Amino acid sequence: MKKMQNWLIDLNAITLGSEALENIMSLANQLKPKTIHFIHVAKKVELPADLKSEFPDLQQVEIKSQAEKVMELAASELSKEIEVSVTAKIGDVLAEILNVATENQSDLILTTCSASVITRVIKEAPCHVMVVPEKKVDVKSIFIPIDFSKQTELSMELVNALDTNLSIENVQAIHFYKDASYYIQKVCESPYEVEELIKERIELNGKLNTYSKHKRERFTADHSHLNDLKVSDYKVSKGIDPHRAVNEAIQQSNSQLIVLGAFTNKEDQPGLLGKVPYSMNFNDDKYYIVAKEGAFIDENKSLFKAILNFA
Structure with missing residues:
Protein backbone atom coordinates (compact mmCIF):
# COMPACT_ATOMS: atom_id res chain seq x y z
CA MET A 1 0.00 0.00 0.00
CA VAL A 137 -17.13 -2.72 12.40
CA ASP A 138 -16.34 -3.82 8.84
CA VAL A 139 -15.61 -1.07 6.32
CA LYS A 140 -17.86 -1.21 3.25
CA SER A 141 -18.55 2.47 2.55
CA ILE A 142 -16.54 5.73 2.70
CA PHE A 143 -17.83 9.25 3.36
CA ILE A 144 -15.74 12.34 2.57
CA PRO A 145 -16.66 16.04 2.90
CA ILE A 146 -14.97 17.94 0.07
CA ASP A 147 -14.15 21.56 -0.78
CA PHE A 148 -11.81 20.99 -3.78
CA SER A 149 -8.85 22.32 -1.81
CA LYS A 150 -5.39 20.76 -1.51
CA GLN A 151 -6.71 19.07 1.60
CA THR A 152 -9.42 17.35 -0.45
CA GLU A 153 -6.72 16.10 -2.84
CA LEU A 154 -4.75 14.68 0.08
CA SER A 155 -7.87 13.03 1.53
CA MET A 156 -8.71 11.51 -1.86
CA GLU A 157 -5.23 9.96 -2.07
CA LEU A 158 -6.14 8.02 1.06
CA VAL A 159 -9.59 7.14 -0.29
CA ASN A 160 -8.01 5.76 -3.48
CA ALA A 161 -5.49 3.72 -1.50
CA LEU A 162 -8.19 2.32 0.78
CA ASP A 163 -10.51 1.54 -2.13
CA THR A 164 -7.71 -0.46 -3.75
CA ASN A 165 -7.03 -2.58 -0.67
CA LEU A 166 -10.43 -2.92 1.00
CA SER A 167 -13.72 -4.29 -0.36
CA ILE A 168 -15.34 -0.84 -0.63
CA GLU A 169 -18.86 -0.96 -2.07
CA ASN A 170 -19.51 2.78 -2.40
CA VAL A 171 -18.05 6.23 -1.76
CA GLN A 172 -20.14 9.26 -0.82
CA ALA A 173 -18.66 12.75 -1.27
CA ILE A 174 -20.44 15.97 -0.31
CA HIS A 175 -19.30 19.43 -1.36
CA PHE A 176 -19.94 21.75 1.58
CA TYR A 177 -20.01 25.47 0.83
CA LYS A 178 -21.48 28.66 2.26
CA ASP A 179 -24.34 30.28 0.37
CA ALA A 180 -24.77 33.96 -0.55
CA SER A 181 -26.10 34.90 2.89
CA TYR A 182 -22.53 34.60 4.22
CA TYR A 183 -21.10 36.99 1.65
CA ILE A 184 -23.84 39.58 1.05
CA GLN A 185 -25.05 41.19 4.26
CA LYS A 186 -26.73 44.58 4.49
CA VAL A 187 -28.89 46.52 6.90
CA CYS A 188 -32.06 47.25 4.91
CA GLU A 189 -34.19 50.25 5.78
CA SER A 190 -36.83 49.99 3.05
CA PRO A 191 -38.74 47.34 1.08
CA TYR A 192 -36.73 48.34 -2.01
CA GLU A 193 -33.43 47.62 -0.25
CA VAL A 194 -34.76 44.26 0.93
CA GLU A 195 -35.76 43.42 -2.64
CA GLU A 196 -32.32 44.40 -3.94
CA LEU A 197 -30.62 42.30 -1.27
CA ILE A 198 -32.70 39.29 -2.26
CA LYS A 199 -31.85 39.79 -5.94
CA GLU A 200 -28.12 40.02 -5.20
CA ARG A 201 -28.22 36.86 -3.12
CA ILE A 202 -30.17 34.97 -5.77
CA GLU A 203 -27.65 36.01 -8.41
CA LEU A 204 -24.66 34.97 -6.31
CA ASN A 205 -26.32 31.70 -5.30
CA GLY A 206 -26.73 30.96 -9.00
CA LYS A 207 -22.98 31.42 -9.49
CA LEU A 208 -22.24 29.29 -6.43
CA ASN A 209 -24.54 26.52 -7.68
CA THR A 210 -22.95 26.59 -11.14
CA TYR A 211 -19.47 26.50 -9.66
CA SER A 212 -20.33 23.57 -7.41
CA LYS A 213 -22.00 21.69 -10.28
CA HIS A 214 -18.99 22.01 -12.59
CA LYS A 215 -16.50 21.15 -9.84
CA ARG A 216 -18.53 18.10 -8.82
CA GLU A 217 -18.76 16.90 -12.42
CA ARG A 218 -15.00 17.23 -12.81
CA PHE A 219 -14.43 15.52 -9.47
CA THR A 220 -16.69 12.62 -10.50
CA ALA A 221 -14.84 12.21 -13.80
CA ASP A 222 -11.43 12.28 -12.09
CA HIS A 223 -12.48 9.56 -9.64
CA SER A 224 -14.73 7.45 -11.88
CA HIS A 225 -12.66 4.37 -10.99
CA LEU A 226 -14.15 4.34 -7.47
CA ASN A 227 -16.99 1.91 -6.83
CA ASP A 228 -20.42 3.57 -6.91
CA LEU A 229 -19.17 7.14 -6.32
CA LYS A 230 -21.97 9.56 -5.45
CA VAL A 231 -21.21 13.30 -5.26
CA SER A 232 -23.70 15.86 -3.94
CA ASP A 233 -23.66 19.35 -2.44
CA TYR A 234 -24.68 20.98 0.85
CA LYS A 235 -25.27 24.73 1.03
CA VAL A 236 -24.69 26.23 4.47
CA SER A 237 -26.73 29.35 5.23
CA LYS A 238 -25.78 32.19 7.56
CA GLY A 239 -26.72 31.32 11.12
CA ILE A 240 -25.83 27.65 10.68
CA ASP A 241 -22.47 26.62 12.11
CA PRO A 242 -20.49 24.99 9.26
CA HIS A 243 -18.86 22.67 11.80
CA ARG A 244 -22.27 21.47 12.89
CA ALA A 245 -23.39 20.98 9.28
CA VAL A 246 -20.43 18.68 8.60
CA ASN A 247 -20.99 16.84 11.88
CA GLU A 248 -24.68 16.27 11.18
CA ALA A 249 -24.00 14.97 7.68
CA ILE A 250 -21.50 12.50 9.13
CA GLN A 251 -23.96 11.36 11.80
CA GLN A 252 -26.63 10.76 9.15
CA SER A 253 -24.27 8.89 6.84
CA ASN A 254 -24.41 5.11 6.75
CA SER A 255 -20.71 4.94 5.85
CA GLN A 256 -18.37 3.16 8.24
CA LEU A 257 -15.25 5.16 7.32
CA ILE A 258 -15.04 8.96 7.36
CA VAL A 259 -12.04 10.65 5.69
CA LEU A 260 -11.42 14.23 6.80
CA GLY A 261 -8.85 16.94 6.16
CA ALA A 262 -6.60 18.11 8.98
CA PHE A 263 -7.56 20.80 11.47
CA THR A 264 -7.86 24.31 10.14
CA ASN A 265 -5.76 27.09 11.68
CA LYS A 266 -8.92 29.10 12.27
CA GLU A 267 -11.18 27.71 14.94
CA ASP A 268 -14.26 29.76 14.03
CA GLN A 269 -16.07 29.55 10.70
CA PRO A 270 -13.37 28.22 8.35
CA GLY A 271 -13.63 29.30 4.71
CA LEU A 272 -13.13 25.76 3.47
CA LEU A 273 -15.31 22.94 4.75
CA GLY A 274 -13.43 19.75 3.86
CA LYS A 275 -11.54 19.81 7.15
CA VAL A 276 -11.98 18.48 10.65
CA PRO A 277 -14.08 20.88 12.73
CA TYR A 278 -12.80 21.58 16.24
CA SER A 279 -16.19 20.45 17.55
CA MET A 280 -15.85 17.02 15.91
CA ASN A 281 -17.93 14.29 17.55
CA PHE A 282 -16.43 10.85 17.02
CA ASN A 283 -18.95 7.98 16.97
CA ASP A 284 -17.86 4.63 18.38
CA ASP A 285 -19.34 2.80 15.37
CA LYS A 286 -17.30 4.58 12.67
CA TYR A 287 -13.68 4.84 11.61
CA TYR A 288 -12.26 8.32 11.05
CA ILE A 289 -9.05 9.18 9.23
CA VAL A 290 -7.71 12.70 9.61
CA ALA A 291 -5.50 13.36 6.58
CA LYS A 292 -2.42 15.43 7.44
CA GLU A 293 1.03 14.67 6.05
CA GLY A 294 2.12 18.30 6.00
CA ALA A 295 -0.59 19.50 3.63
CA PHE A 296 -1.73 22.87 4.93
CA ILE A 297 -4.65 24.95 3.70
CA ASP A 298 -4.11 28.48 2.41
CA GLU A 299 -6.91 30.16 4.32
CA ASN A 300 -6.75 33.24 2.06
CA LYS A 301 -8.01 31.30 -0.95
CA SER A 302 -11.66 31.43 -0.02
CA LEU A 303 -14.48 29.88 -1.99
CA PHE A 304 -15.83 33.36 -2.75
CA LYS A 305 -12.61 34.34 -4.57
CA ALA A 306 -12.71 31.10 -6.52
CA ILE A 307 -16.27 31.88 -7.60
CA LEU A 308 -15.29 35.31 -8.92
CA ASN A 309 -12.45 33.79 -10.93
CA PHE A 310 -14.71 31.07 -12.28
CA ALA A 311 -17.61 33.38 -13.28
Whole structure:
Protein backbone atom coordinates (compact mmCIF):
# COMPACT_ATOMS: atom_id res chain seq x y z
CA MET A 1 0.00 0.00 0.00
CA LYS A 2 1.50 3.31 -1.09
CA LYS A 3 0.18 5.32 1.87
CA MET A 4 0.18 4.41 5.57
CA GLN A 5 3.10 1.99 5.59
CA ASN A 6 4.29 2.61 9.17
CA TRP A 7 1.62 2.41 11.86
CA LEU A 8 1.79 3.53 15.49
CA ILE A 9 -0.88 2.06 17.78
CA ASP A 10 -1.75 3.81 21.04
CA LEU A 11 -2.24 1.06 23.63
CA ASN A 12 -3.25 3.59 26.27
CA ALA A 13 -6.51 3.93 24.31
CA ILE A 14 -6.71 0.45 22.78
CA THR A 15 -6.61 -2.42 25.25
CA LEU A 16 -5.65 -6.02 24.60
CA GLY A 17 -8.67 -8.19 23.85
CA SER A 18 -10.86 -5.22 22.87
CA GLU A 19 -13.00 -5.03 19.73
CA ALA A 20 -11.06 -1.90 18.78
CA LEU A 21 -7.88 -3.98 18.62
CA GLU A 22 -9.74 -6.63 16.60
CA ASN A 23 -10.65 -3.90 14.12
CA ILE A 24 -7.01 -2.86 13.84
CA MET A 25 -5.77 -6.41 13.34
CA SER A 26 -8.36 -6.94 10.60
CA LEU A 27 -7.38 -3.71 8.83
CA ALA A 28 -3.69 -4.50 9.15
CA ASN A 29 -4.10 -7.90 7.53
CA GLN A 30 -5.99 -6.30 4.63
CA LEU A 31 -3.87 -3.18 4.15
CA LYS A 32 -0.56 -4.89 5.03
CA PRO A 33 1.55 -2.00 6.32
CA LYS A 34 5.30 -2.54 6.33
CA THR A 35 5.64 -1.97 10.09
CA ILE A 36 3.40 -1.72 13.14
CA HIS A 37 4.76 -0.17 16.32
CA PHE A 38 2.74 -0.45 19.54
CA ILE A 39 3.23 2.11 22.30
CA HIS A 40 2.14 1.87 25.92
CA VAL A 41 2.97 4.73 28.29
CA ALA A 42 2.51 4.32 32.03
CA LYS A 43 2.13 7.51 34.03
CA LYS A 44 4.96 8.00 36.49
CA VAL A 45 3.85 7.37 40.07
CA GLU A 46 5.72 8.90 42.99
CA LEU A 47 6.41 6.05 45.40
CA PRO A 48 7.46 6.24 49.05
CA ALA A 49 11.25 6.15 49.36
CA ASP A 50 11.34 2.89 51.32
CA LEU A 51 9.03 1.15 48.82
CA LYS A 52 11.05 2.47 45.90
CA SER A 53 14.29 1.16 47.38
CA GLU A 54 12.75 -2.25 48.05
CA PHE A 55 11.03 -2.55 44.64
CA PRO A 56 13.03 -0.35 42.23
CA ASP A 57 11.45 -1.99 39.17
CA LEU A 58 7.84 -1.93 40.42
CA GLN A 59 6.42 -0.08 37.38
CA GLN A 60 8.86 -1.56 34.89
CA VAL A 61 7.53 -5.07 35.55
CA GLU A 62 4.03 -3.99 34.51
CA ILE A 63 5.04 -2.32 31.26
CA LYS A 64 7.42 -5.16 30.37
CA SER A 65 4.58 -7.65 30.84
CA GLN A 66 2.37 -5.51 28.58
CA ALA A 67 5.01 -5.50 25.86
CA GLU A 68 5.38 -9.28 25.99
CA LYS A 69 1.60 -9.79 25.67
CA VAL A 70 1.47 -7.47 22.67
CA MET A 71 4.23 -9.36 20.87
CA GLU A 72 2.49 -12.69 21.57
CA LEU A 73 -0.78 -11.33 20.18
CA ALA A 74 0.89 -9.89 17.09
CA ALA A 75 2.62 -13.18 16.39
CA SER A 76 -0.68 -15.06 16.41
CA GLU A 77 -2.97 -12.50 14.74
CA LEU A 78 -0.92 -10.48 12.24
CA SER A 79 0.50 -11.42 8.87
CA LYS A 80 4.11 -12.57 9.08
CA GLU A 81 4.95 -9.98 6.42
CA ILE A 82 4.37 -7.16 8.93
CA GLU A 83 7.31 -6.12 11.10
CA VAL A 84 6.13 -5.57 14.70
CA SER A 85 7.79 -3.71 17.58
CA VAL A 86 6.73 -2.33 20.96
CA THR A 87 7.65 0.67 23.09
CA ALA A 88 6.61 0.42 26.74
CA LYS A 89 7.80 3.19 29.01
CA ILE A 90 6.96 5.57 31.82
CA GLY A 91 6.25 9.19 30.94
CA ASP A 92 3.76 11.64 29.45
CA VAL A 93 1.32 9.94 27.06
CA LEU A 94 1.01 12.74 24.49
CA ALA A 95 4.72 13.59 24.44
CA GLU A 96 5.78 9.97 24.03
CA ILE A 97 3.26 9.28 21.24
CA LEU A 98 4.46 12.30 19.28
CA ASN A 99 8.13 11.52 19.94
CA VAL A 100 7.86 7.90 18.84
CA ALA A 101 5.77 8.85 15.79
CA THR A 102 8.50 11.27 14.73
CA GLU A 103 11.41 8.94 15.49
CA ASN A 104 9.80 6.02 13.64
CA GLN A 105 8.60 8.18 10.74
CA SER A 106 5.09 6.86 11.33
CA ASP A 107 2.54 7.79 8.68
CA LEU A 108 -0.52 6.63 10.65
CA ILE A 109 -1.34 6.85 14.37
CA LEU A 110 -4.25 4.68 15.51
CA THR A 111 -6.26 5.51 18.61
CA THR A 112 -9.90 5.55 19.81
CA CYS A 113 -12.44 8.24 20.66
CA SER A 114 -12.01 7.43 24.37
CA ALA A 115 -8.33 8.40 24.34
CA SER A 116 -7.61 11.08 26.92
CA VAL A 117 -5.39 13.03 24.52
CA ILE A 118 -7.21 12.40 21.22
CA THR A 119 -7.83 16.06 20.32
CA ARG A 120 -4.20 17.04 20.91
CA VAL A 121 -2.88 13.99 19.09
CA ILE A 122 -4.95 14.91 16.02
CA LYS A 123 -3.85 18.54 16.17
CA GLU A 124 -0.15 17.90 16.83
CA ALA A 125 0.56 14.58 15.09
CA PRO A 126 3.14 14.68 12.27
CA CYS A 127 1.09 12.19 10.23
CA HIS A 128 -2.40 10.87 9.48
CA VAL A 129 -4.50 9.83 12.49
CA MET A 130 -7.12 7.08 12.51
CA VAL A 131 -9.81 6.98 15.20
CA VAL A 132 -10.89 3.35 15.49
CA PRO A 133 -14.41 2.34 16.63
CA GLU A 134 -14.69 0.53 19.94
CA LYS A 135 -17.17 -1.98 18.58
CA LYS A 136 -16.56 -4.45 15.73
CA VAL A 137 -17.13 -2.72 12.40
CA ASP A 138 -16.34 -3.82 8.84
CA VAL A 139 -15.61 -1.07 6.32
CA LYS A 140 -17.86 -1.21 3.25
CA SER A 141 -18.55 2.47 2.55
CA ILE A 142 -16.54 5.73 2.70
CA PHE A 143 -17.83 9.25 3.36
CA ILE A 144 -15.74 12.34 2.57
CA PRO A 145 -16.66 16.04 2.90
CA ILE A 146 -14.97 17.94 0.07
CA ASP A 147 -14.15 21.56 -0.78
CA PHE A 148 -11.81 20.99 -3.78
CA SER A 149 -8.85 22.32 -1.81
CA LYS A 150 -5.39 20.76 -1.51
CA GLN A 151 -6.71 19.07 1.60
CA THR A 152 -9.42 17.35 -0.45
CA GLU A 153 -6.72 16.10 -2.84
CA LEU A 154 -4.75 14.68 0.08
CA SER A 155 -7.87 13.03 1.53
CA MET A 156 -8.71 11.51 -1.86
CA GLU A 157 -5.23 9.96 -2.07
CA LEU A 158 -6.14 8.02 1.06
CA VAL A 159 -9.59 7.14 -0.29
CA ASN A 160 -8.01 5.76 -3.48
CA ALA A 161 -5.49 3.72 -1.50
CA LEU A 162 -8.19 2.32 0.78
CA ASP A 163 -10.51 1.54 -2.13
CA THR A 164 -7.71 -0.46 -3.75
CA ASN A 165 -7.03 -2.58 -0.67
CA LEU A 166 -10.43 -2.92 1.00
CA SER A 167 -13.72 -4.29 -0.36
CA ILE A 168 -15.34 -0.84 -0.63
CA GLU A 169 -18.86 -0.96 -2.07
CA ASN A 170 -19.51 2.78 -2.40
CA VAL A 171 -18.05 6.23 -1.76
CA GLN A 172 -20.14 9.26 -0.82
CA ALA A 173 -18.66 12.75 -1.27
CA ILE A 174 -20.44 15.97 -0.31
CA HIS A 175 -19.30 19.43 -1.36
CA PHE A 176 -19.94 21.75 1.58
CA TYR A 177 -20.01 25.47 0.83
CA LYS A 178 -21.48 28.66 2.26
CA ASP A 179 -24.34 30.28 0.37
CA ALA A 180 -24.77 33.96 -0.55
CA SER A 181 -26.10 34.90 2.89
CA TYR A 182 -22.53 34.60 4.22
CA TYR A 183 -21.10 36.99 1.65
CA ILE A 184 -23.84 39.58 1.05
CA GLN A 185 -25.05 41.19 4.26
CA LYS A 186 -26.73 44.58 4.49
CA VAL A 187 -28.89 46.52 6.90
CA CYS A 188 -32.06 47.25 4.91
CA GLU A 189 -34.19 50.25 5.78
CA SER A 190 -36.83 49.99 3.05
CA PRO A 191 -38.74 47.34 1.08
CA TYR A 192 -36.73 48.34 -2.01
CA GLU A 193 -33.43 47.62 -0.25
CA VAL A 194 -34.76 44.26 0.93
CA GLU A 195 -35.76 43.42 -2.64
CA GLU A 196 -32.32 44.40 -3.94
CA LEU A 197 -30.62 42.30 -1.27
CA ILE A 198 -32.70 39.29 -2.26
CA LYS A 199 -31.85 39.79 -5.94
CA GLU A 200 -28.12 40.02 -5.20
CA ARG A 201 -28.22 36.86 -3.12
CA ILE A 202 -30.17 34.97 -5.77
CA GLU A 203 -27.65 36.01 -8.41
CA LEU A 204 -24.66 34.97 -6.31
CA ASN A 205 -26.32 31.70 -5.30
CA GLY A 206 -26.73 30.96 -9.00
CA LYS A 207 -22.98 31.42 -9.49
CA LEU A 208 -22.24 29.29 -6.43
CA ASN A 209 -24.54 26.52 -7.68
CA THR A 210 -22.95 26.59 -11.14
CA TYR A 211 -19.47 26.50 -9.66
CA SER A 212 -20.33 23.57 -7.41
CA LYS A 213 -22.00 21.69 -10.28
CA HIS A 214 -18.99 22.01 -12.59
CA LYS A 215 -16.50 21.15 -9.84
CA ARG A 216 -18.53 18.10 -8.82
CA GLU A 217 -18.76 16.90 -12.42
CA ARG A 218 -15.00 17.23 -12.81
CA PHE A 219 -14.43 15.52 -9.47
CA THR A 220 -16.69 12.62 -10.50
CA ALA A 221 -14.84 12.21 -13.80
CA ASP A 222 -11.43 12.28 -12.09
CA HIS A 223 -12.48 9.56 -9.64
CA SER A 224 -14.73 7.45 -11.88
CA HIS A 225 -12.66 4.37 -10.99
CA LEU A 226 -14.15 4.34 -7.47
CA ASN A 227 -16.99 1.91 -6.83
CA ASP A 228 -20.42 3.57 -6.91
CA LEU A 229 -19.17 7.14 -6.32
CA LYS A 230 -21.97 9.56 -5.45
CA VAL A 231 -21.21 13.30 -5.26
CA SER A 232 -23.70 15.86 -3.94
CA ASP A 233 -23.66 19.35 -2.44
CA TYR A 234 -24.68 20.98 0.85
CA LYS A 235 -25.27 24.73 1.03
CA VAL A 236 -24.69 26.23 4.47
CA SER A 237 -26.73 29.35 5.23
CA LYS A 238 -25.78 32.19 7.56
CA GLY A 239 -26.72 31.32 11.12
CA ILE A 240 -25.83 27.65 10.68
CA ASP A 241 -22.47 26.62 12.11
CA PRO A 242 -20.49 24.99 9.26
CA HIS A 243 -18.86 22.67 11.80
CA ARG A 244 -22.27 21.47 12.89
CA ALA A 245 -23.39 20.98 9.28
CA VAL A 246 -20.43 18.68 8.60
CA ASN A 247 -20.99 16.84 11.88
CA GLU A 248 -24.68 16.27 11.18
CA ALA A 249 -24.00 14.97 7.68
CA ILE A 250 -21.50 12.50 9.13
CA GLN A 251 -23.96 11.36 11.80
CA GLN A 252 -26.63 10.76 9.15
CA SER A 253 -24.27 8.89 6.84
CA ASN A 254 -24.41 5.11 6.75
CA SER A 255 -20.71 4.94 5.85
CA GLN A 256 -18.37 3.16 8.24
CA LEU A 257 -15.25 5.16 7.32
CA ILE A 258 -15.04 8.96 7.36
CA VAL A 259 -12.04 10.65 5.69
CA LEU A 260 -11.42 14.23 6.80
CA GLY A 261 -8.85 16.94 6.16
CA ALA A 262 -6.60 18.11 8.98
CA PHE A 263 -7.56 20.80 11.47
CA THR A 264 -7.86 24.31 10.14
CA ASN A 265 -5.76 27.09 11.68
CA LYS A 266 -8.92 29.10 12.27
CA GLU A 267 -11.18 27.71 14.94
CA ASP A 268 -14.26 29.76 14.03
CA GLN A 269 -16.07 29.55 10.70
CA PRO A 270 -13.37 28.22 8.35
CA GLY A 271 -13.63 29.30 4.71
CA LEU A 272 -13.13 25.76 3.47
CA LEU A 273 -15.31 22.94 4.75
CA GLY A 274 -13.43 19.75 3.86
CA LYS A 275 -11.54 19.81 7.15
CA VAL A 276 -11.98 18.48 10.65
CA PRO A 277 -14.08 20.88 12.73
CA TYR A 278 -12.80 21.58 16.24
CA SER A 279 -16.19 20.45 17.55
CA MET A 280 -15.85 17.02 15.91
CA ASN A 281 -17.93 14.29 17.55
CA PHE A 282 -16.43 10.85 17.02
CA ASN A 283 -18.95 7.98 16.97
CA ASP A 284 -17.86 4.63 18.38
CA ASP A 285 -19.34 2.80 15.37
CA LYS A 286 -17.30 4.58 12.67
CA TYR A 287 -13.68 4.84 11.61
CA TYR A 288 -12.26 8.32 11.05
CA ILE A 289 -9.05 9.18 9.23
CA VAL A 290 -7.71 12.70 9.61
CA ALA A 291 -5.50 13.36 6.58
CA LYS A 292 -2.42 15.43 7.44
CA GLU A 293 1.03 14.67 6.05
CA GLY A 294 2.12 18.30 6.00
CA ALA A 295 -0.59 19.50 3.63
CA PHE A 296 -1.73 22.87 4.93
CA ILE A 297 -4.65 24.95 3.70
CA ASP A 298 -4.11 28.48 2.41
CA GLU A 299 -6.91 30.16 4.32
CA ASN A 300 -6.75 33.24 2.06
CA LYS A 301 -8.01 31.30 -0.95
CA SER A 302 -11.66 31.43 -0.02
CA LEU A 303 -14.48 29.88 -1.99
CA PHE A 304 -15.83 33.36 -2.75
CA LYS A 305 -12.61 34.34 -4.57
CA ALA A 306 -12.71 31.10 -6.52
CA ILE A 307 -16.27 31.88 -7.60
CA LEU A 308 -15.29 35.31 -8.92
CA ASN A 309 -12.45 33.79 -10.93
CA PHE A 310 -14.71 31.07 -12.28
CA ALA A 311 -17.61 33.38 -13.28
